[in-house]
Amino acid sequence: MAEKRSDKITIIEVARRAGVSTATAGRVLGGYGYASDENKEKVRAVAEELGYRPNLLARGLITGKTQTIGVVAGDIESPFYASILRGIADVARSKGFGVIVTDSDEVFQRERDAVQLLMEKQVDGIIVAPCDLESSRHLQDALAAHCPVVQIDRFVKGLKADSVTLDNRGAAKEAVQILLRAGHRRIGIVAELEQSTFGDLRTFIGMNSFSSVEPGTLYPSWQRLLGYLEAHAESGVPVDERLVRRVGAYSSAAAREETLDLLRGGDAPTALFTADGLMSAGVMGAISTLGIELPRELSLICFDDLDWMSFLRPSITAIAQPLNEMGRAAARLILARIGGDDTPIEQLVLAPRIRMRDSVTSLLSQSAT
């Protein structure tokens, strides 16, 4: 207590009391350069006694490294980003890095402001879920300033930065194929499809070949729709436009309305595929309201941000997204870049996994009319 008088214990104070130069004190405390064992011991003892703590700001100012990575998420409150963030934080912490988080709410201006703040705070690298897939001036500026950028969930066309994404198209396709093989011919899809790099939904559905579409240039929910369409095309099953529901908002309430409309209609689907967690929640709400029994009356496969949706309802088949891993991979990538790794751009694509219980598998064809 008595020793805690002096307010700021700097390396100067430690050096003085240990009878060495600040350079020497710095070398032992900072762990760089040589020092005699005798001095090491002396300096450490004094530092310990005074409760010395390095000021990482000063160190960062000199070294140009802050041991901090910046993250621009869409919305940290959503289970999707929360899981990714956890993965990032875990890897960062294990390497002694801090994490500054911001969220853009998928608003471009917000993302730009966030990136700018992060740059001014001198983060060593930025992990971002870019909200505009076309323009990336701010990210290019970051790269130009030698601040590595890793994109998650989607990536900007032409931006020379690593990315970690999910194989949304593939997982969706596989899920829909399962339904088609079980005999379903009327499979509904409830997807957000709020933002678009493509434009018209009708045209998209009506395309007679999907081989020309580069999934990476589409937003995730469009990629999932693409998988849905591809599965149909390959099976030769025509797509009924009325079964494709574009909610147009990232809102489970809106998804619920859309689903009610879909299920109450004359040509209701026998199976349903949802393109993300919030859509799934809306669909579940509608199903509860209508008292539909799963999977006997309706088969359901959901993209699931939330591990326990399928836990709550064993009759749902969930497409689990490796979100922790996505965060971890992004963090590992950015740390490698910060460390000087200058290998070619990496485009990591992780595969979601479909988890269907055996009990559901056997019931799947029951609802196929």
Added chain:
Amino acid sequence: MAEKRSDKITIIEVARRAGVSTATAGRVLGGYGYASDENKEKVRAVAEELGYRPNLLARGLITGKTQTIGVVAGDIESPFYASILRGIADVARSKGFGVIVTDSDEVFQRERDAVQLLMEKQVDGIIVAPCDLESSRHLQDALAAHCPVVQIDRFVKGLKADSVTLDNRGAAKEAVQILLRAGHRRIGIVAELEQSTFGDLRTFIGMNSFSSVEPGTLYPSWQRLLGYLEAHAESGVPVDERLVRRVGAYSSAAAREETLDLLRGGDAPTALFTADGLMSAGVMGAISTLGIELPRELSLICFDDLDWMSFLRPSITAIAQPLNEMGRAAARLILARIGGDDTPIEQLVLAPRIRMRDSVTSLLSQSAT
């Protein structure tokens, strides 16, 4: 492009090109002190042209303020902390502050390391969900170093720092009272109760007066149990120990097993109260497995971290926690303290809200035997 050659644009460069001193350039760019309109214009033009960005590290080193707040959460991936974090980030951003997040996984050593890292990074204040309610040396050190601390969700005994908590006891009591009034006499409770400041569960249940228990000294799940016990005591309904299930782990799978055991037993409860989101998920899993119909066969009131649990299942009554608001309040408090507010310690207690649908209200007594 041609102008982007020089790597680091510092205030020195801007000053030189604008023909003023660095002091003047700093004054206009930093927005402090006076400058003639002419100089303002000149400096700003040059800064704009060169793409000057202040180095907040340097500024922080001098001012002693980094415009950053540090957060030590339990687990950012959980909806509970994710929502709080969102509230914090929103307020922080609106005031130009950054947020560094870490999680402790409720491990004391991790919390200490996190606090230390945050201090070394010179955050202006720390928001923490303390995992040990008894020891707080690391937090006292922070306070001693003039770094304000705001506690969330619970608070350390005797620590002179603001806190924002929930009225867990009150909300639990109210929920259980609703069940008691509906005629339920056998109300089960599934609670985590992993960590304890109290010790023995039996002794706790057997207390004949709860007035001596200061809820603030208990972990949240114990506070909720306290509310459960108080409601019973006030109604004169005896508590059957077998109905009080201490899961002992923050795990929905374990909660599911515990609930299965509870509901399959001879003296199954007619109503169930769960003490947090993960416990609720476990309970829901058990109910699904057993095919129990809510609320006709069993009334259920859940503490709900997750807005949509009740959305998915309209028959559940949810206790909604104002988590965003908790984060916002904590952020506002810490910013006030950072700003020099030295009013007495504030202990904010927010009230969760019970949301029960009318359709459920009328059915509530049906399951009461």
Added chain:
DNA sequence: CTGAAAGCGCTTACAG
């Protein structure tokens, strides 16, 4: 209103 100088708390060459 402006500039020269000092300094925030460290690290980095550079002699010794």
Added chain:
DNA sequence: CTGAAAGCGCTTACAG
């Protein structure tokens, strides 16, 4: 292995 000196990019008194 060690210390004196310079410097990271800003802000802060302090004269003018």
